[in-house]
Amino acid sequence: MAEIIPIAAFLLITIAIGSNDTSNALGICIGCGILKFHKAIILFGIVVFLGVYLHGQKVINTVGKDILEINLNILSISYVVSAIIIIFSNLKKMPLSIHQVLIGSLAGTATASEASVDYLKLAEIIISWIISPFIALLLAFLSYLFMEKTLSKLSFVQIEHILRVLLIISGFLIAYNTGANELATVLGPVLYAGLIIENLGFFIGAVFIFLGAFFLSYRVIETIGKGIIALDPYSGFAAQFGAGCTVMLFTLLGMPISTTYCIIGGITGVGLFKGVGTVDIKFVRKILRNWFLAPTAAFIIGLVISSILHSLQTNLVFVIIIA
Numbered sequence: 001m002a003e004i005i006p007i008a009a010f011l012l013i014t015i016a017i018g019s020n021d022t023s024n025a026l027g028i029c030i031g032c033g034i035l036k037f038h039k040a041i042i043l044f045g046i047v048v049f050l051g052v053y054l055h056g057q058k059v060i061n062t063v064g065k066d067i068l069e070i071n072l073n074i075l076s077i078s079y080v081v082s083a084i085i086i087i088f089s090n091l092k093k094m095p096l097s098i099h100q101v102l103i104g105s106l107a108g109t110a111t112a113s114e115a116s117v118d119y120l121k122l123a124e125i126i127i128s129w130i131i132s133p134f135i136a137l138l139l140a141f142l143s144y145l146f147m148e149k150t151l152s153k154l155s156f157v158q159i160e161h162i163l164r165v166l167l168i169i170s171g172f173l174i175a176y177n178t179g180a181n182e183l184a185t186v187l188g189p190v191l192y193a194g195l196i197i198e199n200l201g202f203f204i205g206a207v208f209i210f211l212g213a214f215f216l217s218y219r220v221i222e223t224i225g226k227g228i229i230a231l232d233p234y235s236g237f238a239a240q241f242g243a244g245c246t247v248m249l250f251t252l253l254g255m256p257i258s259t260t261y262c263i264i265g266g267i268t269g270v271g272l273f274k275g276v277g278t279v280d281i282k283f284v285r286k287i288l289r290n291w292f293l294a295p296t297a298a299f300i301i302g303l304v305i306s307s308i309l310h311s312l313q314t315n316l317v318f319v320i321i322i323a
Contacts, residue, residue, distance in 0.1 A: 003072070003195050009079035010190050014205050016086045017098055017182050018212020021259055025174035027217075028236035034164050041217070044175045045210030051179025052187065052202050058254030059181050062121070064188030068106060069116040075193050077309070078105035081301050085294065090216070096294055097258035099185050100129060104295030106189065108302030113310060128255040129291075132246050133265030140242030140266035144235060144273045151234075166237045173244035177259055181247055183209060185256040235274070239266030261291060 026040045035043075064070065082102045089096040103125060110117050151159050183205045191201055243262035250257045264287055 006072070006075040006079045006190065006193070007195060009076075009083040010186060011204075011208050012083040013079065013086060013098060013102070013186050014183065014208035015212035015216070016083075016090055017178065017186070018209035018214070019090055019216030020096070020098070020212075021174070021178040021182060021209075022213035022217035025178060025240075026171045028233060028240070029167050029171045034167055041210065041213050043172070044178075044213055045206055047172050047175040048179035048183060048209050049202060049206035051176040051181075052183045052205065053179070053199075055176075055180035055251055056184035056187070056202070059184035059251060059256050060188040060191060062125070062188070062254045063103065063106075063185050063256055064190075064192035066121050067103065067118055067125070068110040070189050070193050071113075071115065072193060073309070074106065074109045074113055074115060074306070075189055075195075077306050078102065078109040078189075078302050081105040081109075081298060081305065085298055085301075089290075089294070096290065097129070097261055098182060099256045099258050100291070100295035101298045102185060103256065104298035105302035108299035108304075109306040112303045112306035125255060128250055128253075128257050129261070132250055132257045133261045133268075135249075136243045136246040136262040136265035137269035137272070138242070139245055140238045140269035141273050143241050144238035144270050147234065147238065163233045163237060167233055167240070170237050170240035170244055173248065174240055174259060174263070177244060177247040177251060178209070179206065181251045181256060182259055184251075235267075235270040238270050239263060242266035242269060261287075 022041065022044055026035060026044055029035045030037050030040050068074070079102075082098070082105045085101050085105075086096060086098055103122070107117060107122055151162060154162070183202075187201050187205055190196055191198055196204070240263070243259065243266040246262045246265075247257060247259050264284075268284060
């Protein structure tokens with residue numbers, strides 16, 4: 001019966017992944033009319049499943065067993081805390097790293113529960129969070145520069161045809177990484193806690209990501225696509241490609257990193273190429289503030305709730321012994 005809580009929170013988080021990362025992956029393709037919404041969402045769900053099935057294992061191992069010692073109490077508290085923070089952020093239409101929130105709450109809960117935490121591995125993950133958006137920024141900048149030197153010399157019809165193909169490729173690269181990294185991150189602790197078997201977890205996770213994409217993916221796309229700079233297909237590909245390559249690189253290293261923040265890094269890189277004046281620096285600062293506050297808040301909330309529950313359990317045992 002106690003397993004219902006973390007499983008329910010896990011499903012809520014996967015729905016949130018669908019609502020966030022569909023816009024990252026296919027928002028531009030849908031907006032430009034390259035893919036129809038329903039077709040894009042179905043393909044997105046399939047590619048997410050392939051990503052976690054074929055390349056999700058390293059990230060699953062990192063989050064599920066390498067960072068900390070998982071038990072049902074830690075899992076329940078951290079997943080409920082994460083689900084609440086993620087849903088609140090979604091309602092505010094603010095980009096959020098599900099990795100940061102989940103890992104922050106796991107670390108805080110485990111610390112309060114006096115469970116074993118590998119802080120060196122945690123530090124490696126935090127370093128990955130810091131450098132990955134900058135790598136995405138650089139790759140997007142170079143991609144845009146390359147296209148300016150090559151594609152811009154072709155005819156309008158040729159450019160349009162090539163861009164349609166490139167946007168589909170980069171979009172599905174992001175979708176693949178959504179499974180291989182995002183879903184793998186959320187699945188890791190659930191699998192290692194023995195709450196669900198691996199292949200079933202892959203399937204259920206992909207299905208609920210699909211549901212989140214189908215019903216809620218319109219919410220964050222406005223922030224990602226318009227809040228930093230106005231995206232066109234040309235710059236959209238550069239941002240997606242830079243982010244997709246970055247996330248794939250860190251996935252192969254087993255590091256859970258944020259697709260959303262890599263996309264933001266890629267978009268910022270394109271904006272810098274066009275000129276600093278095209279980038280909404282105030283909005284970027286707001287995102288960076290959220291980048292720091294979200295995992296910190298998740299850690300503290302997980303720590304406090306776990307400490308309170310641990311204290312109550314200790315006092316209850318003491319009362320029972322006295323009685």
